[in-house]
Amino acid sequence: MSGKLLKHPLKSSLLPGRLEAGCDEAGRGCLAGPVVAAAVILPDNFSHPFLNDSKQLSHKKRMELREIIEKEAISWAVALVDNEEIDKINILKASILAMHKAVGQLSVKPEFLLIDGNRFYPYDGLSHQCVIKGDATYLSIAAASILAKTHRDELMDAAHEQYPFYGWDKNKGYPTKTHREGITANGISPLHRKTFRLTDGQLSLGL
Secondary structure, X not given: OOOOOOOOOOEOOOOOOOOEEEEEEEOOOOOEOOEEEEXXXXXXXXXXXXXXXXXXXXXXXXXXXXXXXXXXXXXXXXEEEOHHHHHHHOHHHHHHHHHHHXXXXXXXXXXXXXXXXXXXXXXXXXOEEEEOOHHHOEHHHHHHHHHHHHHHHHHHHHHHHHOOOOOHHHHOOOOOHHHHHHHHHHOOOOOEOOOOOOOOOOOOOOO
16 A cells, blocks of 8 residues: 555645645554644645555655655644653543644644544634544645654654663554563553553553
8 A cells, every 4th residue: 555646636625725734643542652743734736646644654655755745845843742741631632732732833824724533622713624534635634644653653763772672663652462561571661651551451541
């Protein structure tokens, strides 16, 4: 799937000519690390034959697209909410907060927000539209999904160097067998989300 042209190209905008920022997050279902969000405003004429939901792309293709997006976007920003804050306010609120922070860091203020998913809190008087599977529908949300994913992956790769017991270089903090076995054998790290079900026998408070 990593190298296929899209049969149905993504939409460039909800309303042509309006400055729309696409927003998405990465890491919501992870057991460790931050949730990372991105906001991207693309030019009206932007297009790329491979731009799609980051989950449908290889790492190599995501990195190639990230370079293009960061170079050609009118504005882009990436922000995070760490695991301690996630435990305090819950993952939904943390995901939305990360998106708010990313929008607030844009160098150009958007006129409208396109949000991946079905939940969002209004930001600074801006109108918004939630779009289920938005990262496979709108170019700007797909671009945000790529930036959020690649920036978060880099953070988890760096964290793996400090805490190599959990396989974060491979699983990026998601609840794989290797990750949970690492927790059982070594305990949790300072980056783990304590309100999540970290081992198979633990009650989940965060998922």
